[in-house]
Amino acid sequence: MSLKVLEQFKNPELCKKLLDCLNKEIEKEIRFMEVCGTHTVAIFRSGLHSVLPEKVIHLSGPGCPVCVTHESEVNAFLDLAGKDGVIIATFGDLIKVPGKKGHCLKNAQADGARVEIIYSPFDALEIARKNPNDTVVFLGVGFETTAPAIAATVMMAKEQKIDNFKVLSFHKLVPPALDVLISDPETMIDGFLLPGHVSTVIGIHPYDFIGAKYGTPAVVTGFEPVDILQALLQMVRSMKEEHPKVINQYQRGVSEYGNPKAVEVMYQVFESSDALWRGIGLIPNSGLEFSDKYESFDAKKVFDLKIGECPSLPGCKCGDVLKGKMTPEKCPLFGKACTPASPVGPCMVSTEGSCAAYFKYKVD
């Protein structure tokens, strides 16, 4: 899509009209959750947060892949970093996430661990090809958005017999987590802005249960101000229905059934499994484990890693923030013990974390 077309979705006059409509049509307070970290940042960066009607209460959800990576998973990859013959390949977000005793990949790198920041899982495969005497472990963190590309990389590694490429699969699936959140009476969520990127892969129907089972409106949304405002307006209108259907606002990026080929690739390499989410705990069928056919690429098996519950960081309220029970500023550590320079929890580390967004963008 050209930048010119994209510009239309930032158009201030159109935004003003949508804001006026929203102001007119909103009857009671609504607490909406934007599930995706990219939405969180978009809402702040565009200045939307400061112009939304007062009746619109904005909550951030568990849609930042770094933020939901469980402490035990962070500790597992930190344990791997620095092992002889291991090269860790990762997207940049994970490099500063603190694990036990505040240790992170950046510290590990300074201590001599081999850590490569990459932009695509195929780059990790290339590193493996160039370093045949080492094992390259790619940190497979992310949602349905990134999992197909990682699965395709694993398939390529198998086809090309690149045996020194492994993946630590800590993938998470979004719909099961939302089911847990709505079921929690403390969250009081009136509507969801659903992640557009995830739906480019899975389509909109995996979210049907939100309206059908709970009567909660849900809109799959793009990432520009016009997208978000239009989605909020659709959400307000949808609230009047008893069993609202999931709405696809992001039709330029998302088709009703997503990308079936990508889903097929993902489920050739992986199969769904229970997964630990930071701040939320174990959610059935919300993760992806290697299928038997590809288990030789599973870093957990190759390195015999044990992933299990471990103590949470003392004082850290990231869990409550992820569940929308608390805004970042209410956390006693926010801006004091926990800042981007010295983060306690992952919501302050990730560029898409809600605590980092509040700290970075909020004026007052």
Added chain:
Amino acid sequence: MSSDKVLLDYGSGGRASQRLISELFIKHFANPELERLNDAAAFNIDGKISMSTDSFTVDPIFFPGGDIGSLAVHGTVNDVAMLGAIPKYLTCAYIIEEGFPMADLEKVVISMSEAVKDAGVAIVTGDTKVVPKGAIDKIFINTTGVGQIVADPMPSGDRATVGDAVLISGTMGDHGLTVLGTRGGISLESNVMSDSAALNHLLVKLVQEIPDVHVFRDPTRGGLATTLNEITTASNVCCELEESSIPVKPEVVGGCSILGLDPLYLANEGKFLCILPQKYAEQALEIMRADKHGKDACQIGNITDANPGKVILVTPLGGRRLLNMLEGEQLPRIC
């Protein structure tokens, strides 16, 4: 040179070093003071002196629009000139990794000599070290510059005053995105080029024609956002920016969008901020726009007393948000 690669011998201080100095550095940097080959350079500068040093370790060393050699001149010349000074002399120290191709070294030296001529400065003393393979990444260059301050009063980061206009000489993020986009593993195909350039002639013209420029600053590492935060902290004022006024090339916007980066935090090597009383803003913009290095100059904001020490961005929607200082480096994100 007898070898096509830089050998440890060339840093030994013996004949090989002398050959490298005379056949490469002196050949291209030729000037009477350097040719004396004394342990130090002797020169006259009257009045107040501006002095700055910087080490250049850019990766890759050759990039669209420049290379480490021209960058090492532009970076230091610009820093010296930001105090309202005419840069005069540079020192130049090379640290080279053993095995570095001699042809690439000559390319870097020629580029540096052209940048020096363009800026109207002279390299009057220098140093060369060769270190074992693996001890550094290819080549590092340090330059130190001195110049004569001609502005009175002198522009300084702590002089931004409520009521001042905030001007920028051109588009943001060109250099940073170019370097990141050509780094191994990314290969971002784009027409974007580094803006690396010596700004001293334009800066001197400004201070000579405008009675009182409060601040000059080049938004290099950390970009516009970090530089403005440094200024608002030092001056204890607030800077309010109109986001839609900040010039960013569409290809930079597109590249940043793909890589998950913010152009306002990307380095620039040929742009400067100018903060001065609003009454001089139009005059300054005219001078800037008449120069090739300031043709896209515009006013992007004002200095206020609203939130001292902070930079506020007013978005096209009329929303207000902080433009904070960069924490660490910008990193590509997961999705």
